[in-house]
Amino acid sequence: MAENWTAILTVVNKTLKGGEKGSYAQDRAMRIVQSVEKLAVECGVQRVDLAKVAALYTAAAPTIDDAAELAADQLKELLPAADLELLGKILREHRQRDTQLLEAKLLSDAVALEEFGLVGLWNTWRQFHAAGKTIEQFLKLCKAQHDYAYWESRLRDGFHFETTRRTAKERLGYMRGIYERLQQEQLGEDVGGNPMGRF
Numbered sequence: 389m390a391e392n393w394t395a396i397l398t399v400v401n402k403t404l405k406g407g408e409k410g411s412y413a414q415d416r417a418m419r420i421v422q423s424v425e426k427l428a429v430e431c432g433v434q435r436v437d438l439a440k441v442a443a444l445y446t447a448a449a450p451t452i453d454d455a456a457e458l459a460a461d462q463l464k465e466l467l468p469a470a471d472l473e474l475l476g477k478i479l480r481e482h483r484q485r486d487t488q489l490l491e492a493k494l495l496s497d498a499v500a501l502e503e504f505g506l507v508g509l510w511n512t513w514r515q516f517h518a519a520g521k522t523i524e525q526f527l528k529l530c531k532a533q534h535d536y537a538y539w540e541s542r543l544r545d546g547f548h549f550e551t552t553r554r555t556a557k558e559r560l561g562y563m564r565g566i567y568e569r570l571q572q573e574q575l576g577e578d579v580g581g582n583p584m585g586r587f
Contacts, residue, residue, distance in 0.1 A: 392466045393437075399462050400444040412514070416502065417447035423498035430551045431494050435478075438471060439491040439498075442478040446499055455479050485545075493548035500546050505559025509566070523574045530567045 404414040420443040428436040441459070449455035456476040463472060474491075481492035482499065502511060516526050533539060539560055547553040572578050 393440075395466055396441055396444070396463060399466070400441075400448055403448045403458065403462070404444075413447045416511075417444045419507065420444075420446060420495075420498045420502065423501050424494055427494055427498060427549065427552055431490065431497075431549050433490045433494045435474065435491050436494075438475050438478060439494050441467075442475055442482065442491070442495050443498060445475075445479060446482075446495070452480055452483060497547050497549055497552035500542075501552060501556060501559075503542070504556040505562055508559070509563070523570065527567065527571050527574060534567075 400417070401414060404417055405411065421440050424436065424439045424443050428439065433439060441463070442455075445455040445459045449458045456479040459475055459479065460472050463475070467475065477489060478491045478495055481487040481489050482495040484492070487493060487496075502508065512529075513526070516522075543553060543557055543560070547556065
């Protein structure tokens with residue numbers, strides 16, 4: 389399928405750019421593709437090529453069924469029928485916790501990484517901004533996530549592969565202090581405390 393990768397990218401990119409999310413969807417799709425490529429080495433996945441194509445379609449359609457249907461329609465001239473069938477199965481099963489399909493597990497973990505660390509923070513801020521929500525509302529969400537051990541639960545139950553779980557945990561480690569700093573700035577606690585300035 390390597391010879392068709394450029395043609396597949398061209399087809400999917402038209403859909404990604406044409407959607408309401410535009411370049412954001414394209415950016416997200418390529419980040420997930422990169423995660424799939426890097427994680428595949430340690431996860432023993434055979435059809436990394438189809439997992440990468442599935443990664444593109446997770447950002448190209450609003451629902452899993454839409455993504456599978458869109459892929460089947462757009463790629464019918466570029467992929468053999470057996471590959472199209474497996475691609476659809478990867479897309480449909482990547483949200484099923486009990487899937488046995490390694491490619492679906494790989495895609496699931498790559499998509500889940502989008503919620504962790506600075507990328508996750510960027511994605512959440514973008515959603516809050518688009519919805520007209522405030523920093524205070526964002527901080528309330530962060531507090532609720534902390535109070536109910538949301539991230540610990542996600543680390544425990546949200547990944548199929550240990551290598552992905554480890555990456556997510558490292559990303560969360562980098563986030564320590566960011567929410568507290570944001571809250572200080574939101575409340576203006578840092579204003580006037582350092583008249584000489586600090587860079």
